[in-house]
Amino acid sequence: MERASNRIVEKRRLADEVFLMKLEAPWIAREHRAGQFVIVQLNEDYGERIPLTIADADAQQGTITLIFQTVGKTTHKLAELEPGECVQAVLGPLGRPTHVAHVGTVVCVGGGIGVAPLHPIAKAFKLAGNRVVIIIGARTSSLVILEDAMRAIGDELIVCTDDGSYGRKALVSEPLRELCLRTPRPDQVVAIGPPIMMKVCAEVTRPFGIPTIVSLNTIMVDGTGMCGGCRVTVGGATRFVCVDGPEFDGHQVDFDNMIKRLSAYRDQEQAAHERCHLELAARRAEAHRP
Amino acid sequence: MNHPSPEELAVDAGRRLAELLALGRPLTTKERLAIPVQEMPAQDPVQRRSNMHEVALGYGPEQARLEALRCLQCRNAPCVAGCPVRIDIPAFLRAAAEGEFQQAIDIIKRASLLPAVCGRVCPQEVQCQAECTVGKALKDRARAVSIGRVERFVADWERAQGHVRRPEVRPATGRKVAVVGSGPAGITVAADVRREGHQVVIFEALHKPGGVLMYGIPEFRLPKRIVRAEIEALQAMGVEVVTNFLVGRTRKLRDLLEQDGFDAVFVGSGAGLPRFMNVEGENLVGVFSSNEYLTRVNLMRAYDVQHADTPIFRARRVAVLGGGNVAMDAARCAVRLGAEEVHLLYRRTEAEMPARVEEVAHAKEEGVQFHLLQNVKRILGDEHGRVRAVEVLRYELGAPDESGRRRPVPIPGSEFVMEVDSVIVAIGNDSNPLIPRTTEGLRTDKYGHIVVDERGQTSLERVFAGGDIVLGSATVILAMGEGRRAAAAINELLRSR
DSSP: OOOOOOBEEEEEEEETTEEEEEEEOHHHHHHOOTTOEEEEESOTTTOOOEEEEEEEEETTTTEEEEEEEOOSHHHHHHHHOOTTOBOSEEEEEESOOOOOOOOSEEEEEEEGGGHHHHHHHHHHHHHTTOEEEEEEEESSGGGOOOHHHHHHHOSEEEEEETTSSSSEESOTHHHHHHHHHSSSOOSEEEEESSHHHHHHHHHHHGGGTOOEEEEOOOOOSSSSSSSOTTEEEETTEEEEHHHHOSEEETTTBOHHHHHHHHTTTHHHHHHHHHHHHHHHHHHHHHHHOO | OOOOOHHHHHHHHHHHHHHHHHTOSOOOHHHHHHSOOOOOOBOOHHHHTTOOSOSBOOOOHHHHHHHHHTOOOOSSOHHHHTSTTOOOHHHHHHHHHTTOHHHHHHHHHHHOSOHHHHHHHOOGGGTGGGGOHHHHHTTOGGGSOOHHHHHHHHHHHHHHHTOOOOOOOOOOOSOEEEEEOOSHHHHHHHHHHHHTTOEEEEEOSSSSSOTHHHHTSOTTTSOHHHHHHHHHHHHHTTOEEEOSOOBTTTBOHHHHHHTSOOSEEEEOOOOOEEOOOOOTTTTSBTEEEHHHHHHHHTTSOTTOTTTOOSOOOOOSEEEEEOOSHHHHHHHHHHHHTTOSEEEEEESSOGGGOOSOHHHHHHHHHTTOEEEETEEEEEEEEOTTSBEEEEEEEEEEEEEEOTTSSEEEEEOTTOOEEEEOSEEEEOSOEEOOOHHHHHSTTOOBOTTSOBOOOTTSBOSSTTEEEOTHHHHSSOOHHHHHHHHHHHHHHHHHHHHHO
């Protein structure tokens, strides 16, 4: 069998802490459908396995595009890799693909790094013949990503920032509410971003009865159904994000429980993150020494 | 309990062995029955509580020969009938007793591919040793010949010689077989099919091959170097191992057959979907499946805090739910990771526990506290959604159920609260739905297990399955037995094509 090299062919910094990386991963590129993710590991002996969303895939070229934010040790180390280098392990595509159908008007809402996984989904809904309205938001102007790519897809694009430094000063839920009040109403909403944003978006659409898909990014070890670390409560039942998701009916997800579960290892993650920054700083100081 | 040191055990065995050999004649049945069971040398319980090294240290040659001499060489060999892969047990024990260790291991390998693994993890007391005449004659199953310990000794002896004999591989046939999963079933199929000269590719979803031997069974019970050696042996035979490849997602099973040129596929993907109890609070922070807990510790090496990036929950007071080997493994890992108290709750009594007797004994020696006839009714959380306690319900044993074990019946009003900060659920696994869901026409039963015929053939042509994806949660040796059967069917199919 030909092996995937996972060689990095392109790397760009999209925002302060946000990177885009294109990898040679022909198997994953060929099978990838909108809504799926990969598990990445930088060191097979001691490295952790982290889920990352696939922002784009090109079956012809055999490449996938990952967009990630440097939030912990592994993502920082990933961001240090340069084109030509290889990522040791990439497993995927994982999770069930988005159910894409022709429904009419679809509102795609992306917050922060959540815009990355939203991109292939918005594209797929557009290709399926829907009218696609896209809302993207970020804390501040420097964190807005994929604006051009999204503008190319959407029939309408609304950009918001929390601090008003770019686009509209609003949370993404505000324009979403306005769209829900319009006639005709949107037929479907897809909301991806921080858990609290998805929760708020689901609350906005609930009174209108508009089906709302959310895509969950939880703690995971294997990503194949084996560990159950990713489990969430959906409609009162326990579901696994890796094999039953990552997408669920936003009106059924117990976000409060999910948010708490995400904090299970916070102390250890923070300590590792700090150590990682210290190491980085030390390495930079070393490099600048005459 | 006070155990003699490994040195004391070896000296004592050496002396007895010399006495018996000095007789210069075959031993009588009475003499054989008079040889005491050779105790397994083990790491001191206090020391091992804080390390991950192997607990059972293994016999030396004197103990192995002496234990093998206890075998009566019964002509009807009831032990063989108790072995899922039908090892010629009396023959290998006779060779071991004579000190012909190479011959002994050769005999085992005719039937079993993983003696170093099975010698360590097989539940011998309910298989070969359950039928042993010695145990019956002494009216104590625990005093049967320690077949597994001698098996382990000769397997380790061969590895220590540095020239482990590999099965011969026939000339290339041009046929190609895909094996999905690199656990005990997959390893067995790969070796048996490769021997016939067929090309074999193993696809493993995780980053390290070995399946449950790698992610599930802890280092202190099955050192990972032994698993690695088995995988390297397969590779030396020419088996290709592809990791980070999830059949069903990275490639559909049908594509392997229809586009990638594989002539047959064996699915040995294991029982990979942890079962929870459906009780209140099971998604609180601090509740883990045993799979997650053990995977973090074993595969991701979270016990090695200095090097590993994967975190493990710092538990002080742990409740482990279940009575199988996995529950023992999880409880004993928690002890080693520094938990102050580890409580194991099981809703039947120790007699019904599916765990190996040896693991139960080891767990107790290491300070795991057993709470029998008890089960968790709900898990209580604090304001941060973290576990603070479990509510426990007491049980009594009623009439036997369909499994033949007496059914545990809850005692109403017996609830009490046990303060813990984490809960590990070790009550078994359901089938992983991934391959059935992505493979049209593959039949499963109501539990999601893949349905196979007596040859391991699934509802799809050229697709075979075995191990836990067929059996539910079973054992290493049963998975191996299934693998052998399926491999024979695959070899037959490829001969006729």
